[in-house]
Amino acid sequence: MTGLDMQMYIDGRWRDAASGGRIQVANPARSAEPAGSIPDGTAGDVDLAVAAAKAAQRGWSRLSLTERAAMVADAGARLAAIDPSGPEALTREMGKILAESTMDFQSPPWAWSHYLDNLDELDRILTDSRFDDTGRLEVRRRPVGVVGAIVPWNWPIALLGVKLGPALLAGNTVVAVPSPFASLGVLKAIEAIGAALPPGVVNVVTGAGDRVGAALSAHPDVDMIAFTGGPEAGRAVAQALGSRLRRGVFELGGNDPAVLLDDVVVDDDLIRRLVAAFAVTSGQVCFAVKRLYVHESLLDDVTARLGDALHDIVVGDGLDPDVTMGPLANERQFTRFTGLLAEAESSGAQVKSYGRMRDKAGWEGGYFHLPTLVTGVGARERIVTEEQFGPALPILGFRTEREAVELVNSTPYGLTSSVWTSDPNRGWAMAGEIDAGVTFINKHGMAAFDPGAPFGGVKASGYGREMGMEGLLEFTWTQQISDRQIPG
Template sequence: MALNSTATTPPTALPYLDGDVPLAQFPTSDRLPVRNPADHRELVGTVALGTAEQVDRALDLAVAAAPGWAALTAAGRAELLRAAADALDRQDTAARAMLLTREHGKVLWESTLDVGGAAAILRYYAGLAAEFDAEVDHRNAVGTARFRRRPLGVTAVIVPWNYPVYLASLMLVPALLAGNPVVVKPSEVAPLALTETLRTLAAALPAGVVTVVPGTGPVVGATLTSDRRVRAVLFTGSTATGRTIMASAAPTLKRLGLELGGNDPALVLESAVVDDRLVDELVRGTFTSSGQVCYSVKRIYAHRSRYRELVAAYLDAANALVVGDGRDPETTIGPLTTRSQYDRVRALVADARQRGAQVTTIGRRGATARWECGNFLLPTVVTDAPHDAALVAEEQFGPAIPILPFDTDDEAVALANGTDYGLAASVWTADPAHADVVARRIEAGSVFVNAHRLGASDLAMPFGGAKQSGIGRRHGFVAVEECSELQTIAHIADPAGLPGPATPTRPGRQAPPGRKEQ
């Protein structure tokens, strides 16, 4: 399709696992359009609006699948996960990436990373099966015990729109390895590429192990988080929605894994060298996916001795960014995915300007971008903003970045920690010892040194937030642990060794062998 085409493709209905027919078309006429944020005239597909009754049917299927899936060893489940990864590899990754770019707006290399991550995550967690199956024996004076992990039960996965396939996989796959059937609610904003991935995954697994219910948060999400058959909820998204999920899940005490918002600081220390590599990394960490990454750089603090140098170099480097249609090879950052986020970022920048900040717009418009038809924003660098300006104090989730000076490490740490968020942060310096001292004082789940972008947190590194940035951890074996529970099986060989007086022997009854009358 030409970049400036107004043609549409046939609407794609999201699937639902209906009885014995895997991923049949969702039985509803209520649908929302999914439009290209680079050109609102282009209809990419439609998303069905599921009902509470359809969630109930999906949960029936998941409950029915639970005993058989839990009965397999993790090694047995891992073989099926590897087969699912092979099936995904046989799909047309380029076509799924293009679909994701059309529904989300991100550039093609990001979409390829997003959709291609599913198979990699399946194989990574399949490789942890032996660790899950391992049982620990414990011996004491009265017998032996065995410690093992067992599934939690039916798990709901509620997916965000910014990296839908990759983030869904980070929640879904550890839960599957741990033996839990999963019901997935895709985001209604960018559901199509994820659904194509889930279609293949579900077909590679026993019926009911993975089901999909599309729809809105207030209907599908709320039904999943309140139903007593759901034993765990995994969610990535805003802190506000996380609070709503906690309240909904509280009556049935569900296990929660919440990766929430972040206002992630980057601290350029006095010991830093402001060179091309540092500046390039900061620009990447800020503007990848138009700033719509949960742990991307949201505010930059630079030591006053480095401040002017950094601002000048940053403006120069970021000025090379090209904003346009993600399908255009010239484009470096695409449009914002939703109109509401576009409006919010503009409002935050306008508020900072009104409060005396200096606002510098950088970059250029791509030649093929239809600016009047998309959610395009040129990158913005904001200096001299007050610390309590909303652009500084809140998560902007867009291509606008405040850069502010500090004078001491204590001040930098106080500024970094002066927020309810604590997802990620970074420290920039040529002195590793200095970096370590400062990093240990930052209240964040992850602190990176001299990097802060996609790939900085690999699959083996536990990832999650402090404070109001979330509960629990993703990545690594800890993610599998959080999708399971410990069980102790204790064999008491000699109860006589347990505390407390013996029960008196009734008349006419002999004491057990080896037990003396008291």
């Protein structure tokens, strides 16, 4: 093997898979060049990790909230100070530019700050005591126990972080299964995080998702699964949990719309923010703008300005400092994405690419695609109704606000959305008509998020919430303890 060869992390120790097998991790920018290798775990490795988490959970939960918070804060500080080898490993294995990989490693401390800065409020929520002349009533929020965290390849450290921090603060222990396309970065993150926590509190098992993810979901000692990924895998996990009557939080992606009303000011700032919201991580982000609905009076101007802005994007190896967009993460995603574009074009849509290649000679060696606008496309084409997860933006016109709302709500998804207008009252009114877990007004994307607010979807985008106090309470169950004597 060449590249970065890593072990999985169980009970505070680094170890190979019990079978000895390994998975070679490809570099999507240079498909003939391996990024490294990871252990090819099996159900037996999951058993070891769950046993370690279960053994550690009681002692971890008996610590005070202040004690757990101190260790979580230490873990966050260690992660924030990680050396460049962590982000570099993530870029090599999944392709995104190094600045985004660095942000991925910085995301968990940012997400955890909401809890760590509000420990008094959190303590009151976890134990609510009430006294009156009838006696005492306590409503306690107790940890569910062992949490399985299944995370995808696009922002794996951030998406592990929004599960890990609140789960640990609530008193749970965690067994994480990262995608085999992005396990190296997660393991580098665990090098930092694990050093701050007792053995068994956090464990990571690597391997094929249909094997280790399935074993984790079906394990009798796993009390809950927090899952981020595609709908097909999410359904399989939900079915496994349902058969055991266990809980889950599911974020299953989105087909996120942005609506530009007729009064919006079309200027360079608007175009810049729209490009950032759709092109981040080559469009491979659950909450990226994936459908743009523009009032017909603005359609031509917005489309032309977006094309002009996309000319500045440089596509290539994410480790190259001159590159502003990396490749798609793997062959499967590249094939699906390009197939959706070809299907739209064959149906009569105009498919136009922009930007430039950083290295024309090496272009065919990676899963590269230039940023693309799709116009003249029907509202029922798959490039519009499905989550394409790539650097393409279908643009559709509308005449009335009612029509815009109907178009926005016409897909099975409902994760994030945005309304852009010069009149905040119009924006807030339309937001109340949109079926989405999150609706932004005059913003969209990473800069729009508040770690103190709940995040999650409706319809096929999943259920349950992450982030905010609501996200932490997902990892608890409620116990009433009372000696009250209510007069009869």
